[in-house]
Amino acid sequence: MSEANARAVAPDAPKVGFVSLGCPKALTDSELILTQLSAEGYRTSKTFEGADLVIVNTCGFIDDAVKESLDTIGEALAENGRVIVTGCLGAKSAEGGGNLVRKMHPKVLAVTGPHATQEVMDAVHLNLPKPHDPFVDLVPNGFGVAGIKLTPRHYAYLKISEGCNHRCTFCIIPSMRGDLVSRSIGDVLTEAKALFEGGVKELLVISQDTSAYGVDVKYRIGFWDGKPVKTRMLELVQQLGDLAEPYGAWVRLHYVYPYPSVDEIIPLMATGRVLPYLDVPLQHSHPDVLRRMKRPASGERHLERIQAWRDACPELVIRSTFIAGFPGETEDEFAHLLDFVREAQIDRAGCFAYSAVDGATANSLPGMLPIELREERRARFMAVTEEVSSIRLQRRVGSIMQVLVDSAPGMGKKGGVGRSYADAPEIDGVVRLLPPEKISKTLKVGDFTKARVLSANGHDLVALPI
Numbered sequence: 001m002s003e004a005n006a007r008a009v010a011p012d013a014p015k016v017g018f019v020s021l022g023c024p025k026a027l028t029d030s031e032l033i034l035t036q037l038s039a040e041g042y043r044t045s046k047t048f049e050g051a052d053l054v055i056v057n058t059c060g061f062i063d064d065a066v067k068e069s070l071d072t073i074g075e076a077l078a079e080n081g082r083v084i085v086t087g088c089l090g091a092k093s094a095e096g097g098g099n100l101v102r103k104m105h106p107k108v109l110a111v112t113g114p115h116a117t118q119e120v121m122d123a124v125h126l127n128l129p130k131p132h133d134p135f136v137d138l139v140p141n142g143f144g145v146a147g148i149k150l151t152p153r154h155y156a157y158l159k160i161s162e163g164c165n166h167r168c169t170f171c172i173i174p175s176m177r178g179d180l181v182s183r184s185i186g187d188v189l190t191e192a193k194a195l196f197e198g199g200v201k202e203l204l205v206i207s208q209d210t211s212a213y214g215v216d217v218k219y220r221i222g223f224w225d226g227k228p229v230k231t232r233m234l235e236l237v238q239q240l241g242d243l244a245e246p247y248g249a250w251v252r253l254h255y256v257y258p259y260p261s262v263d264e265i266i267p268l269m270a271t272g273r274v275l276p277y278l279d280v281p282l283q284h285s286h287p288d289v290l291r292r293m294k295r296p297a298s299g300e301r302h303l304e305r306i307q308a309w310r311d312a313c314p315e316l317v318i319r320s321t322f323i324a325g326f327p328g329e330t331e332d333e334f335a336h337l338l339d340f341v342r343e344a345q346i347d348r349a350g351c352f353a354y355s356a357v358d359g360a361t362a363n364s365l366p367g368m369l370p371i372e373l374r375e376e377r378r379a380r381f382m383a384v385t386e387e388v389s390s391i392r393l394q395r396r397v398g399s400i401m402q403v404l405v406d407s408a409p410g411m412g413k414k415g416g417v418g419r420s421y422a423d424a425p426e427i428d429g430v431v432r433l434l435p436p437e438k439i440s441k442t443l444k445v446g447d448f449t450k451a452r453v454l455s456a457n458g459h460d461l462v463a464l465p466i
């Protein structure tokens with residue numbers, strides 16, 4: 001938590017250590033819990049030392065994440081002894097039944113699943129009574145109604161819904177987080193406004209399926225600023241674009257599935273209302289593999305759709321994730337994927353070799369490939385995608401880009417690091433900023449600067465602030 005986000009609390013208030021693991025969705029769960037702790041006057045810390053108890057927010061998605069979460073719980077038990085566990089791993093069953101966390105670490109005080117602020121708070125109250133301080137106000141001062149954020153102050157994740165209505169065969173998220181529940185549009189926009197007012201320069205919209213926003217409430221009409229607004233992606237993005245404009249802030253969309261309705265968002269990107277950047281988790285291109293995966297929009301013609309988007313918005317940057325070596329994937333189906341990445345000119349791509357996740361239905365599909373073949377296909381995929389990506393990055397050399405500064409020691413006199421619209425934090429590349437030539441020019445974290453791109457290096461650009 002940054003100093004700016006911390007609030008004044010009684011110096012002898014009970015102290016809760018907090019560890020947040022996992023994806024941005026888990027991070028927003030952590031933010032809700034920390035906001036509530038702070039609102040009730042608890043002190044929080046990122047270390048176990050001196051804490052009266054520790055909360056570990058876990059991830060249970062892939063085997064490495066499960067191991068990291070279980071190790072962290074073990075460490076917290078060894079160093080502190082009083083531990084509450086929340087998050088996706090908390091919802092997982094052990095082989096042979098019973099709760100996995102309780103089975104591995106029977107000494108934990110309480111275990112909850114993800115998105116369970118109230119249950120976590122109940123467990124905290126039971127084990128560490130609420131501090132009583134009549135002079136402590138009840139609203140945390142991080143970002144007003146938006147609460148405390150764990151990201152640097154100039155960018156923030158905005159979670160618009162929880163859960164997912166799909167049942168992709170490789171995924172267990174719906175069993176951990178439940179079906180889609182969209183937040184009310186009024187609440188989402190109120191939080192966005194508070195974030196911009198608090199200095200956020202980049203808002204990252206997240207969910208499990210951003211294009212499905214509002215499906216569960218049949219696109220109900222909500223209210224914002226005294227006006228009726230539909231609970232739907234198009235209206236949400238329009239409103240976010242309007243809210244961001246006076247602050248010159250960016251709005252970036254993640255986890256957008258390629259449904260036909262996304263076509264309506266592209267003109268907003270072409271006119272700069274929101275960033276021309278789409279994080280579209282495609283996972284594969286071959287229709288038969290997509291069907292076996294039970295992917296949303298698997299019947300859509302991805303290539304044609306992406307080409308139409310690019311025609312309407314030539315600046316569009318597409319990031320995606322893929323799985324190589326899904327059960328039954330033939331060499332032809334894999335070759336289809338490689339051709340797709342080349343033809344669709346995917347700017348940024350990540351790839352996992354398929355790995356069985358406990359409880360996923362894909363585990364019982366026929367045609368499980370040997371791990372060596374899955375890894376080999378992943379490596380071949382990465383070689384192709386890196387080639388595509390670096391050619392696309394090279395095209396930027398010589399251009400002038402708007403860069404959001406993430407780091408600039410000494411006011412940037414020795415340079416700094418930032419990101420352009422094409423780079424989401426944590427997952428994409430960065431723009432390495434050289435020391436400005438003009439003596440009067442300084443760089444400040446959270447400010448925008450224009451920069452001339454001098455070269456491309458791997459996933460990153462090197463640029464001179466102007």
Ligand code: SF4
Nearest residue numbers: 164166168171173208
């Ligand atoms: S869309 Fe598929 S992969 Fe994504 S959360 Fe839902 S079930 Fe999982």
